[in-house]
Amino acid sequence: MAEHPHPMERIVAHLPALIYQYHLHPDGTAALPYASNAIHGFYGLSPEEATRDVNRLFERIHPEDRQGFQESITRSAEQMTPWQAEYRILHPHRGEIWVQTHALPERLADGGILWSGYKLDITEHKRLQAELSESRAKLQEAGHLARLGHW
Numbered sequence: 001m002a003e004h005p006h007p008m009e010r011i012v013a014h015l016p017a018l019i020y021q022y023h024l025h026p027d028g029t030a031a032l033p034y035a036s037n038a039i040h041g042f043y044g045l046s047p048e049e050a051t052r053d054v055n056r057l058f059e060r061i062h063p064e065d066r067q068g069f070q071e072s073i074t075r076s077a078e079q080m081t082p083w084q085a086e087y088r089i090l091h092p093h094r095g096e097i098w099v100q101t102h103a104l105p106e107r108l109a110d111g112g113i114l115w116s117g118y119k120l121d122i123t124e125h126k127r128l129q130a131e132l133s134e135s136r137a138k139l140q141e142a143g144h145l146a147r148l149g150h151w
Contacts, residue, residue: 020117026112081105099120101118
């Protein structure tokens, strides 16, 4: 008998976000109990691959962002505050993408923590932000040069 997906999977499949749960065990090991199919667009992995080995996700985080990513999880765990972070992922086909994550922690009976949340692809937003900063810098430089010509 074929297994039918949970009815919520149909809804989640249409969201422009990766829906997930991240479990930090009391011994410091981590697991991904749930990941929507959108995980492929973020990490280039299937939900099954990601839930089988959460380290495969960490390996795809940009090396320059790994420490900040880990610090954001630790801060959320220690303070039991929402986990929010922006970081880059090195997708095997798409290249570098920017991700923003939001998740709420829940302390479990065994002392572990379960975050339930979502990730958004903010690559286009970051690209536009960089273009705007570059344009402002050029405008500022042009203004400076124009003032030099009118002394």
